[in-house]
Amino acid sequence: MQHDFDRIHCPHCRKMYRMSDLVYLDENYTIVHQKCYSPYVIFMVIDRGTYREILDRHESFHELIPKKGTI
Ligand SMILES: [Zn+2]
Secondary structure, X not given: OOOOHHHOEOOOOOOEOOOXXXXXXXXXXXXXXXXXXXXXXXXXXXXXXXXXXXXXXXXXXXXXXXXXXXX
C-alpha cells in the first residue's frame, strides 16, 4: 500500500513520475517536473536531476526507490 502518493505524482500535471523524468526538488521536499516548473507552483529549488537521482540523493525518499528485482 502506497501511503505517500503526493511524492510520486507531479502536483502540476498530476502524472506519475518515471525514473528518467527531469525534476526539481523544492525546499518543502516537493518534486516537480522541470517542464512544469513555475515560480508560482514551487518554492525555492534545492536540487535538480532525474527523478531517480533525486530519490537516491535524499534519504527521505529512499522508501520510494523500487527494491532490487521489482522493475
Ligand atoms: Zn508535471
